[in-house]
Amino acid sequence: MSKSSILKNITIGLFSVIALSIQYSCEKFLDEKSDKKIATPSSLEDLSLMLDNYSMLNVRNPSVGEISSDNFYVTDNDLQSANERERSYYLWEKYDLTAGDWNGPYNNILHANVILENVxxxxxxxxxxxxxxxxxxLFLRAFNHYSLSQLYAPPFDQNNADSDLGIPIRTTSDHDVKxxxxxxxxxxxAIINDVLGALPLxxxxxxxxxxxxxxxxxGLLARIYLSMGFYDKAGVYAxxxxxxxSTLIDYNTINANASIPFPQRxxxxxxxxxxxxPSLLTRARAKVDTVLLSQYDDYDLRKSIFFLSNANGSKAFKGSYTGLSTSSMFVGIATDEMYLIRAECFARNGKILEAMADLNHLMLNRWNNDNPFVPFTASGQVEALEIILTERRKELLFRGLRWSDLRRLNMEDAARITLTRIINNEEYKLLPNSSRYVLQIPRESIEFSGIEQNP
Known part of the structure; x- marks a missing residue:
C-alpha cells in the first residue's frame, strides 16, 4: 500500500466528510510519527506504534449517553450556556447536526482495520x-463497535434482533465501500466474534x-452479554x-480530601x-442527583471520596478513574464492574449466597474500617437484585454505563424507570423504551451513505 493510500485511509472519514478537527488530529499524528514510518506501515514495529496512539484510540469514546442519563442535573443557566448539542441530548431531543460521538469510534475502527489489513x-x-x-x-474494533451500538441501535431484544436495525459494521479501511x-x-x-477472535491472541x-x-x-464480553440480557454468559465471562x-482498591488507603483521589491506571x-x-459534565456544572446521593451510608467511603461539595450545598463528582480533574469519564474496564456483573448474574440465576459474597467482597473494600461493615443479606432473588443494582449505580456512576443499564432494565416490567428534567419550570420526561433511547445518526452520514435514519 502506498504512502498516499495509507494517509488517505487514515484521514478520510468513514461515511461522511469527517469534521476538520478530526482530520487535523489524524494528519497531525501522521506528521509527528513520520520518522517512524507510521504513514506507510512497513514493519510490525510501525503497526505497534499505531496501537500506541493513545490520544486517538483511547480518549475519543462517546460521552453523550452520560449526558442523557440520570446521574446528574444542571441549573437553568448552566444548560442555557451549554452548546446546542449538549442541550439537546440533556433534554432528549432529536439532534443530528454534529458527529463527534459517531465519528470518533468509527475513526478508531478505521485505525484498527488498517492494522488488520497490514499485519x-x-x-x-x-x-x-x-x-x-x-x-x-480486533479488540479495538469490537470495543468501538459496541460503544456505537449502545447509542445508535435499539436495545437488544431477542424477539426482534434479526429485524431491528443495528449499526454499520466496518471491516475494511476502504472508504469507497459504502x-x-x-x-x-x-x-x-460481529462484535462478539471480534472479541472471541482476539482472546487467544x-x-x-x-x-x-x-x-x-x-x-x-x-471483561468486554461480560459487558456485551449483560447489555443483551444473556446473564448466564455475562456471568461466565465476568x-x-x-x-x-481481581485486584480491588481498599478505599481506606485513599485520601478522601484529594481533588483527584485516584491515579491514572x-x-x-x-x-x-x-x-x-463535555462541558455539561464539568464539576462546576454537573450536580450529582440528590436521590442517588441520599443512598450512600455515612460509613461508605465512596460518599467522601467520590464527591466534592459545591458552595450551594450540591455535590460534584471527583471520583473518576481517569486520574484527571476534567469532565472526561473513565469508560474502560475495571475489576469493580466485573464483581458487580458476576454478582448480578449470580442473583438472576438464583445463586443468592454467591451473589451476596461478591457484593460484600467489593463493599468491604469501600467501607470505613472505623465502623465494621455488616454484610448484605437477601431473602431471595428480587431482594438480591434490588441491592446489587443499587450498589452498581452507586459504584459505577459517571462511567458511561448508566445509559446502557437504563436501556436493558427498561425492558423488564419491574425495573422500568422514567427520567425527568425540570428546566425553566417546564417538565421534560424520557419514558421507558422511548425511541429517544436510540440517538439520531449524524445527518451528513445519512446524506453521504443513504443509510436509514433512526426514528
Missing part, C-alpha cells in the same frame, strides 16, 4: 508479535493498560476476567479508555 504482510518478522497486534486490533446497517443480531454477532496481562489483554477481552485479574483498571470532556 499479515509482516507476520514472518515475529509470529508471536504479529498475533498480539492482530488481537489488540456502509449499510446490519441487523441488531448481525451487529452484536492477547497476553494474559496487559503490557500497558491502554492495550487489550485477555482479562480486558473477557468470572473468567476475574480469574485473570490505578490498580483496578484492566483496560484504560476515556471520553472527551
Amino acid at each position: 499479515e504482510k509482516f507476520k514472518n518478522e515475529n509470529i508471536v508479535l504479529a498475533s498480539t497486534i492482530r488481537g489488540k486490533a 456502509p449499510f446497517r446490519a441487523s441488531n443480531l448481525e451487529s452484536y454477532n 492477547l497476553p494474559s496481562s496487559p503490557d500497558q493498560k491502554h492495550h487489550a489483554s485477555k482479562p480486558a477481552a473477557f 468470572d473468567s476476567c476475574l480469574q485473570f485479574y 490505578n490498580e483496578e483498571v484492566i483496560y484504560e479508555a476515556r471520553t472527551s470532556s
Whole structure:
C-alpha cells in the first residue's frame, strides 16, 4: 500500500466528510510519527506504534449517553450556556447536526482495520508479535463497535434482533465501500466474534493498560452479554476476567480530601479508555442527583471520596478513574464492574449466597474500617437484585454505563424507570423504551451513505 493510500485511509472519514478537527488530529499524528514510518506501515514495529496512539484510540469514546442519563442535573443557566448539542441530548431531543460521538469510534475502527489489513504482510518478522497486534486490533474494533451500538441501535431484544436495525459494521479501511446497517443480531454477532477472535491472541496481562489483554477481552464480553440480557454468559465471562485479574482498591488507603483521589491506571483498571470532556459534565456544572446521593451510608467511603461539595450545598463528582480533574469519564474496564456483573448474574440465576459474597467482597473494600461493615443479606432473588443494582449505580456512576443499564432494565416490567428534567419550570420526561433511547445518526452520514435514519 502506498504512502498516499495509507494517509488517505487514515484521514478520510468513514461515511461522511469527517469534521476538520478530526482530520487535523489524524494528519497531525501522521506528521509527528513520520520518522517512524507510521504513514506507510512497513514493519510490525510501525503497526505497534499505531496501537500506541493513545490520544486517538483511547480518549475519543462517546460521552453523550452520560449526558442523557440520570446521574446528574444542571441549573437553568448552566444548560442555557451549554452548546446546542449538549442541550439537546440533556433534554432528549432529536439532534443530528454534529458527529463527534459517531465519528470518533468509527475513526478508531478505521485505525484498527488498517492494522488488520497490514499485519499479515509482516507476520514472518515475529509470529508471536504479529498475533498480539492482530488481537489488540480486533479488540479495538469490537470495543468501538459496541460503544456505537449502545447509542445508535435499539436495545437488544431477542424477539426482534434479526429485524431491528443495528449499526454499520466496518471491516475494511476502504472508504469507497459504502456502509449499510446490519441487523441488531448481525451487529452484536460481529462484535462478539471480534472479541472471541482476539482472546487467544492477547497476553494474559496487559503490557500497558491502554492495550487489550485477555482479562480486558473477557471483561468486554461480560459487558456485551449483560447489555443483551444473556446473564448466564455475562456471568461466565465476568468470572473468567476475574480469574485473570481481581485486584480491588481498599478505599481506606485513599485520601478522601484529594481533588483527584485516584491515579491514572490505578490498580483496578484492566483496560484504560476515556471520553472527551463535555462541558455539561464539568464539576462546576454537573450536580450529582440528590436521590442517588441520599443512598450512600455515612460509613461508605465512596460518599467522601467520590464527591466534592459545591458552595450551594450540591455535590460534584471527583471520583473518576481517569486520574484527571476534567469532565472526561473513565469508560474502560475495571475489576469493580466485573464483581458487580458476576454478582448480578449470580442473583438472576438464583445463586443468592454467591451473589451476596461478591457484593460484600467489593463493599468491604469501600467501607470505613472505623465502623465494621455488616454484610448484605437477601431473602431471595428480587431482594438480591434490588441491592446489587443499587450498589452498581452507586459504584459505577459517571462511567458511561448508566445509559446502557437504563436501556436493558427498561425492558423488564419491574425495573422500568422514567427520567425527568425540570428546566425553566417546564417538565421534560424520557419514558421507558422511548425511541429517544436510540440517538439520531449524524445527518451528513445519512446524506453521504443513504443509510436509514433512526426514528
